[in-house]
Amino acid sequence: EVQLVQSGAEVKKPGESLRISCRTSGYSFTNYxxxxxxxxxxxxxxxxxxxxPGDSDxxxxxxxxxxxxxxxxxxxxxAYLQWxxxxxxxxxxxYCARSTSLWTGGDYWGQGTxxxxxx
Amino acid sequence: xxxxxxxxSVSGSPGQSITISCTGTSSDVGGYNYVSWYQQPPGKAPxxxxxxVSNRPSGVSNRFSGSKSAxxxxxxxxxxxxxxxxxxxxxxxTSSSTVVFGGGTKLTVL
Numbered sequence: 660e661v662q663l664v665q666s667g668a669e670v671k672k673p674g675e676s677l678r679i680s681c682r683t684s685g686y687s688f689t690n691y692x693x694x695x696x697x698x699x700x701x702x703x704x705x706x707x708x709x710x711x712p713g714d715s716d717x718x719x720x721x722x723x724x725x726x727x728x729x730x731x732x733x734x735x736x737x738a739y740l741q742w743x744x745x746x747x748x749x750x751x752x753x754y755c756a757r758s759t760s761l762w763t764g765g766d767y768w769g770q771g772t773x774x775x776x777x778x
Numbered sequence: 779x780x781x782x783x784x785x786x787s788v789s790g791s792p793g794q795s796i797t798i799s800c801t802g803t804s805s806d807v808g809g810y811n812y813v814s815w816y817q818q819p820p821g822k823a824p825x826x827x828x829x830x831v832s833n834r835p836s837g838v839s840n841r842f843s844g845s846k847s848a849x850x851x852x853x854x855x856x857x858x859x860x861x862x863x864x865x866x867x868x869x870x871x872t873s874s875s876t877v878v879f880g881g882g883t884k885l886t887v888l
Binding site for chain 2: 696704705706708719756762766
């Protein structure tokens with residue numbers, strides 16, 4: 660059974676760093692893309708970027724380029740989304756999703772990680 | 779890149795059919811047959827309902843169908859049921875090798 664299990668909710672202060680994870684199982688991690696999607700409270704979905712763990716090919720939305728880093732650890736079938744300096748505007752729910760290709764939709768999704776940034 | 783344009787809300791009675799539109803440009807919706815649709819019930823993760831414009835993943839009801847004409851894609855739900863009430867989002871691959879979502883549409887089953 661394909662599963663994407665995300666790390667738990669986080670409460671951080673502005674300026675702090677953070678890395679959230681998406682642990683996968685039930686399929687070959689290196690043969691599928693893993694994307695990250697942001698959803699701010701009461702708002703819609705925003706595509707942040709995507710990584711192909713097989714060769715670490717990574718693409719970012721222009722809106723998130725330079726703001727976050729997407730990475731993957733093949734040895735533990737886990738993808739990551741990280742910030743070096745959080746802002747209050749980063750408060751949101753973050754989802755990871757598996758895709759068979761760069762252009763195909765996410766067929767399996769994680770349960771979401773709520774990140775709250777507040778002083 | 780701008781978000782794709784969806785109506786903020788649509789509604790229908792049980793048994794009826796509804797259509798949700800998703801309008802982009804020739805650089806995304808119109809340029810590729812890579813439009814997906816997602817269903818998101820309140821408080822839950824999105825679920826893929828349609829990919830590559832008109833294909834249904836295994837397990838998705840055939841009441842859901844997708845199509846595209848020029849720069850506008852559409853999701854049609856026939857035989858509307860109470861359980862279909864949710865937010866619906868479209869997404870499309872872009873000429874920048876990225877993906878863009880629509881703003882979302884709230885479906886109310888009357």
